[in-house]
Amino acid sequence: MIKHIVIVGGGTAGWLTAGILAAELAGGAESSVRITLIESPDVAAIGVGEGTWPTMRTTLMKIGLSETEFIRECGTSFKQGSKFVGWKTGAENDAYYHPFTPPLGSAGVNIAAAWKKGFGELPFADAVCLQSQISELGLAPKQITAAEYAGSLNYGYHLDAGKFSGLLQRHCVSKLGVVHILEHVSQIKSTDVGDIESLLMSGGRKVAGDLFIDCTGSSCLLLGQHMGVPFVDQSAHSINDSAIAIQVPYADEDSAIASSTIATAQSAGWTWDIGLSTRRGVGYVYSSSHINHDDAEKELRQHIAKSVGVDKAEELAARRIPIKAGHRAKFWQNNCVAVGMAAGFIEPLEASALALVELSANMIRDELPVSRDALPIVEKRFNKVFSYRWERIIEFLKLHYVLSERRDTEYWRDVTSPNSVPEGLQELLDLWTYREPYYNDMLHCEEIFPAASYEYVLFGMGFKQSSERAVRKSDGIAGGIAMIENNLRSVDRYAKVLLSNRELIKRINTHGLQRI
Amino acid sequence: MPDVKMLNNVDHQDLRIITKKSAAYGDNVIGSLIFPAEIAQAHKEYPIYFQKSPETGEFQLVALFGFADKENLFLTDDGWQADCIPALIQREPFMIGFQTEKGADEKKAVLHIDMDSPRISNTEEGERVFLENGGNSPYLDHINKMLSVVHGGFESCKALFSAFLELELIEPFVLEVEFKDGTQFKTDQYYTINQDKLLALDDTTVGKLHRSGHLQLAYMVLQSLSNVKRLAKKRNALS
DSSP: OOOEEEEEOOSHHHHHHHHHHHHHHSSSTTOOOEEEEEEOTTOOOOOOOOBOOTHHHHHHHHHTOOHHHHHHHTTOEEEOEEEEESSSSOOTTOEEEEESSOOSOOTTOOHHHHHHHHHTTSOHHHHHOSHHHHHHTTBOSSOTTSOTTOOSSOOEEEOOHHHHHHHHHHHHHHHSOOEEEEOOEEEEEEOTTSOEEEEEETTSOEEEOSEEEEOOGGGOIIIIIITOOOEEEOTTTOOOOEEEEEEEOOSSTTOOOOSSEEEEEETTEEEEEEEOSSOEEEEEEEOTTTSOHHHHHHHHHHHHHHHHOHHHHHHSOEEEEEOOOEEESOSEETTEEEOGGGTEEOOOTTOHHHHHHHHHHHHHHHHOOSSGGGHHHHHHHHHHHHHHHHHHHHHHHHHHHHTOOOOSSHHHHHHTOGGGSOHHHHHHHHHHTTSOOOGGGSOOSSOSSOHHHHHHHHHHTTOOOOSOOOOOGGGOHHHHHHHHHHHHHHHHHHHHHOOBHHHHHHHHHHHOOOOO | OOOEEEOOTTTTTTOEEOOOOOGGGTOOOSEEEEOHHHHHHHTTTSOEEEEEOTTTOOEEEEEEOOSSTTOOTTEETTEEOSSOOOHHHHTTTEEEEEEEOTTOOSEEEEEEEETTSTTBOSSSOSEESBOTTSOBOHHHHHHHHHHHHHHHHHHHHHHHHHHHHHTTOEEEOOEEEEOTTSOEEEEOOOEEEOHHHHHTOOHHHHHHHHHTTHHHHHHHHHHHTTHHHHHHHHHHHHO
């Protein structure tokens, strides 16, 4: 029987996994599973995963956290998608949105075809969705009268990763019955068949378990170091190997909070700009073979200076973080599964890190067998699903680069080179020259990036399709055009009732959101 | 533009207020906020719902008078045809303002009046605010009572809803009314008590809810829902 799940690692990945599993399996008097989380007091969490997907709303709701509490305690603000600046040409007004709300449309309407036919001069996202314009106006995706986790538009969050794991920890321990051990793992003991039998703590105590979840970050203590599952390097498709992060304070407590992550292309990579309610998190992800660390920091400070001035930008503390793009060859072996950075890491261009933690923990929760005997089957299924997901993430991130027309630095010449494009992505691009992406292009029903995401990036980047195309009745052009017209009319209506991102958070701090 | 002045028996010695209820004085409203102390009377006349404040998202009590903007079906040529009128409406054109006296930390509630209100009488019509000797008129005493209902109402409202929310007794619903002329009124902005959940409360909880006075209010709110039929009848009688 699988009765005791032991999670090693107390960062966001560990506590989020603990919460997801415990909310479903543990805590009650009748529950058959115990959950223990072991956190080393000597290892600091990386804590730069500050953007989530909309999936986090369902996750937190299931864990039983109040959205009001989460917003008040984690420096949280509302994220409505990503804005990519300077990726196509690097010219002054070069920007496009990848919002969380999918394009309009329904069965029988090819909205991209309608956009091209009637509104080609408008940005794709603006034509087929409200959210890019709402976000550009600095407005929040929901009203103060909306219930917790409900919104007028789809949304995720910007959050302070350190505060977030703290909140999850308190909730897991006090409400969900997770046992927290604050000790260092000094030794790992295996059984004859290679399962992990128990962990020896630095204090001498032994913790035995039936399933071990490795949330130890890039050190990958259990699955990598102990079990020897190799790391698969993906730097050929994702050449950025370094990051520098700087926390930028707001001018005052009324400063506007951007409601999308702003990813701006730079000379040798890109910068993120994440507006929390308490501060901004800004950072530069770059390729150290194209720019040295000092020059990268200088470029980052220049970028920050544009919003806060040179003097302020110079005095803020910077932190360097190495990036090793890639993932484990397998994510699950025997009775050990890796979640979070232990499983792998790729540059945070689409904030996939926390989403992958949620997906991994969800699958462990849903497929957890009662008996050890069934573990090999779950292991196989889990590895298949997550190998596929990593492949898709790598391809989708690469899509952001390959369509760029920038050749202004060695970096942009290298990242756009055809050799660096994964084969699967190249095939899709060839297909999409003659038609728009649609849901069947993606093979799984729970796709990490749906066809809609590809459309936002493709058309945002000005992807050129062939003028030769089949006329299909199912395109429903007239219906699509009517939908777009209606969408454009709706912007003002929404803009009138939605508060700014800042104002909504202030009101939530004062009045809270209702649960219903 | 409201012209709000602090009330005093020098400037306002001869002031008279028109208390007649009419569209001309802005009484043609679809509904009004009410407060827990008013439920006992109001539930006999009006459907009482819960709604979220558009400013704060917090729950409020609202009594419904009509089905369209500016429709108050209780309003006739002879005034407001009901035994009780919400305090927030009766108090007009008076309001409470806050004043910090020199040397004092606490803010003091002081009576104010909107001198731009159409209820300010320019003739002999209306109720005197002050007696000839400068003392409060019975009318002003009544206004003070109404304002204390409003003033204390925000706190008691908070307590009421926090009790209801804690027990998860509140549920949204769709209010749908069809009229004889074939038209329809439909809204999903209201909430009410979930009767099944109320009935399922355990004895200890019921006891607590009873002693706090909230149980009785929950039942009165539920009873008030039948008033929507009477309200629809008034509307049907118009066409």
